């Protein structure tokens with residue numbers, strides 16, 4: 458049985474039977490059987506099913522938000538924000554899928570036409586993360602279904618109740634039971650899914666697990682997308698209002714208790730405004746309310762996974778030992794539940810784990826830099842490349858710097874932001890492939906090239 462535990466208080470929320478090798482194989486076989494029928498369902502009918510799914514989310518929003526808060530510890534207002542944001546993503550896919558799937562004539566001459574069409578991949582696996590289960594799930598399963606694929610959806614074990622709710626809403630909305638199957642269980646269930654005959658695998662999670670997934674599927678030539686972690690940097694230039702930049706970046710670092718793939722994880726500040734920025738940043742962080750995530754005014758909740766407390770403790774000890782200055786927080790709180798104080802360090806450098814390894818929690822290092830050149834060098838001193846940002850009044854300066862940074866998304870005067878209209882992708886250990894934008898619809902299809910002579 459899989460125990461679902463409330464990370465705020467350690468209480469067991471539910472005990473659920475897990476999938477095993479036989480049930481997973483059965484779901485994959487059933488998905489394979491139904492997929493051609495689902496793909497042959499006219500697009501307007503598939504769109505209607507997803508529209509009904511959206512209606513279900515709106516109808517049940519408050520209940521879904523409460524479930525999300527109870528199993529991942531996301532503060533309730535942030536849980537509602539995720540559900541609201543989900544609606545915008547669904548709308549984007551509803552509006553764009555028909556055009557993205559349209560047949561394209563790319564050449565015509567007497568007696569010859571060349572066309573491109575899109576075909577569904579077939580049966581795809583979707584192994585998802587717990588930190589934004591609606592967002593990172595929907596980036597995959599909505600366009601995958603709209604383009605005619607059958608989906609084996611494996612939510613993270615830490616977001617299982619949410620995953621089951623999503624499955625239920627899909628089926629009530631009219632997506633055939635076998636075209637969207639939810640797999641219940643921990644990592645071993647994900648690993649078992651990888652052994653199945655799949656036409657595509659879309660994974661969101663850590664670099665370590667992503668690398669294992671790639672090793673398993675690479676030799677089998679299964680289409681693979683990996684949306685992985687980050688160590689996302691921001692550079693604050695000398696021409697900004699330090700207090701305004703600090704307010705924006707404190708939110709970017711601590712929102713969702715620092716457990717966003719695009720959380721700000723490293724901050725570099727020009728020496729001219731460094732000290733003022735740091736004071737303003739610490740003031741912001743000390744103003745964040747930590748507490749019961751079901752309370753309306755809570756901003757920082759518990760960590761979803763208990764082992765991450767050890768990672769944060771290790772990063773704190775390492776930073777202190779190497780001479781960093783601890784300005785706020787720095788320790789776990791007594792249980793029950795997985796609580797860690799929002800933590801700020803200044804005087805950090807790249808010898809410290811805090812500035813090199815993904816923290817995925819409410820902790821941040823702030824480093825002083827002498828100029829733009831040093832800032833860009835440090836921003837690029839990482840194996841990851843998900844997002845990066847620059848705060849300055851000068852757009853030209855921001856664009857010049859951001860053009861040199863290796864990252865899938867870049868931000869000028871903003872951070873921790875995802876748009877359904879823009880591709881979401883990573884460089885290096887942050888992954889391969891992309892979701893979102895119209896490219897993130899086409900990615901669930903196989904392009905067929907037509908050479909037509911008449």
Ligand code: NDP
Nearest residue numbers: 585586587613614643644647648662663666684685686718
């Ligand atoms: P994990 O890598 O621990 O897990 C990701 C998923 O893989 C989970 O469903 C997990 O199941 C499953 N899994 C675990 N082991 C295996 C295995 N051997 N084979 C197949 N599947 C397996 O990541 P987290 O869930 O902890 O998510 C946090 C990470 O995700 C962070 O690094 C974050 O940056 C990244 N992320 C990236 C995003 C992006 O868009 N680039 C978006 C969101 C998160 P289970 O949980 O049940 O063990």
